[in-house]
Amino acid sequence: MSLRFASTLALLATATPALAQEVNLYSYRQPELLKPLTDAFTEKTGITVNVAYLDSGMVERLQAEGDRSPADLVFTVDISRLAALVDAGVTQSVESDVLSENVPSEYRDPDGQWFGLTTRARIVYASKDRVDPSEVTTYEDLADPKWEGRICTRSGTHPYNVALVAAMLHHHGEEETRTWLEGVKSNLARKPQGNDRAQVRAIWAGECDISLGNTYYMGKMLQDEEQQEWANSVNVLFPEFEDGGTHVNISGVAMTQSAPNRENALQMMEFLASPEAQEVYAHANFEYPIAPGTEADELVQGWGEFDADEVNLMTLAGLRGDALRLIEEVDFDG
The missing domain is CATH 3.40.190.10 (Periplasmic binding protein-like II)
Structure with a gap:
């Protein structure tokens, strides 16, 4: 302590x-x-x-x-x-x-x-060996074909990802969000599965190069003797929306x-x-x-600074139904 x-x-x-x-x-x-x-x-x-x-x-x-x-x-x-x-x-x-x-x-x-x-911020965990931190600056960039076969994530229908998609809807509307979801899906290295820590383990194991996750899981992994090696294999990166900040x-x-x-x-x-x-x-x-x-x-501060997206979270809550519908329509977890 x-x-x-x-x-x-x-x-x-x-x-x-x-x-x-x-x-x-x-x-x-x-x-x-x-x-x-x-x-x-x-x-x-x-x-x-x-x-x-x-x-x-x-x-x-x-x-x-x-x-x-x-x-x-x-x-x-x-x-x-x-x-x-x-x-x-x-x-x-x-x-x-x-x-x-x-x-x-x-x-x-x-x-x-x-x-x-x-x-907590919804950030990107990125391999220290295979990803230059400068490559990941926006959430929109995750749909870029340069990440084909390189992204891991938990289920798209999990509340953490639904909230992120709702934020994308707020910033870009339905059609752009659908296109973004399809792009991210096409870049997945494997079918969505596990929790946020499981994605970091997959990066450590070489199954993918980047993943979505919440910041606090880094602290939890560093407390676990087995998971410390996973945590030490990645950087914590804070992408932003092109017209906003980091999703929290x-x-x-x-x-x-x-x-x-x-x-x-x-x-x-x-x-x-x-x-x-x-x-x-x-x-x-x-x-x-x-x-x-x-x-x-101090440990959390050591992961870096970021500007939080300023949208009121109740606005995102109102969009969660549409976000879930889009996730299911593109069969993100399929």
């Missing part, structure tokens, strides 16, 4: 605890990623945090529970999943000056239904419609949006904090 991380965590824990209360979370994020935050929040406020970790089916569970749901907050990743919660009517609007000040407008729902906590997605939080402990839930949301808490969370996840004045972990 870095000295900076330790001192930040200590700062979060310095306050007089209040009378014991509770707040209940449903989370798609792994226990080890949330524990530093939940422990610090409990130490600061005296509020006990109960977490139910889910692999899938969060929307369906909340709908089935209805007003009887014990959940106060939901944690998830990707704008598509946050939008799905809103569309299902299982969240409620939250107004808070603290949240508005600490979460930039492009990373929160205009109606206050959800708030981003950290961001978020981890986020929303208050449930039922929220039996609403005041405690709001207190936790404001805590999570604080600069100190965001740096702890981003450190644990190898992501980028979004509160003003915050910085990513």
Whole structure:
């Protein structure tokens, strides 16, 4: 643990605890990623945090529970999943000056239904041996025939790739996006498969030269003894849209419609949006904090700087249906 991380965590824990209360979370994020935050929040406020970790089916569970749901907050990743919660009517609007000040407008729902906590960039992993970093500057370039037989990716219908295609739709419209998808498909070295880390392994094994992936997987691979060799075989490159920036997605939080402990839930949301808490969370996840004045972990900063695309993520959420349709129409995974 870095000295900076330790001192930040200590700062979060310095306050007089209040009378014991509770707040209940449903989370798609792994226990080890949330524990530093939940422990610090409990130490600061005296509020006990109960977490139910889910692999899938969060929307369906909340709908089935209805007003009887014990959940106060939901944690998830990707704008598509946050939008799905809103569309299902299982969240409620939250107004808070603290949240508005600490979460930039492009990373929160205009109606206050959800708030981003950290961001991750959808980047290109490129072989250090076979790809000059100057060759990869835009997402549009991935459809160039020079990459024929050289690209690996996970399923095109995975939410991470659907969000990227939605961003392409926002910037270029349907016909250009369809042509781009067909071009990227023709450049694939193999049928889409596996997760983002599996693509880096394929580059290491010589099966392809570049892949799409989220930035934080580099940190996770460097923590894994077996996967360190994969990670060290690639560069992290930050392509941009020709008329925009680097595509980013978020981890986020929303208050449930039922929220039996609403005041405690709001207190936790404001805590999570604080600069100190965001740096702890981003450190644990190898992501980028979004509160003003915050910085990513030194390891993450070492991957390079980039200008994030400025489109509001709710705009992309509204395009996810069209994006998925195009992906399926070109039979991207076929």
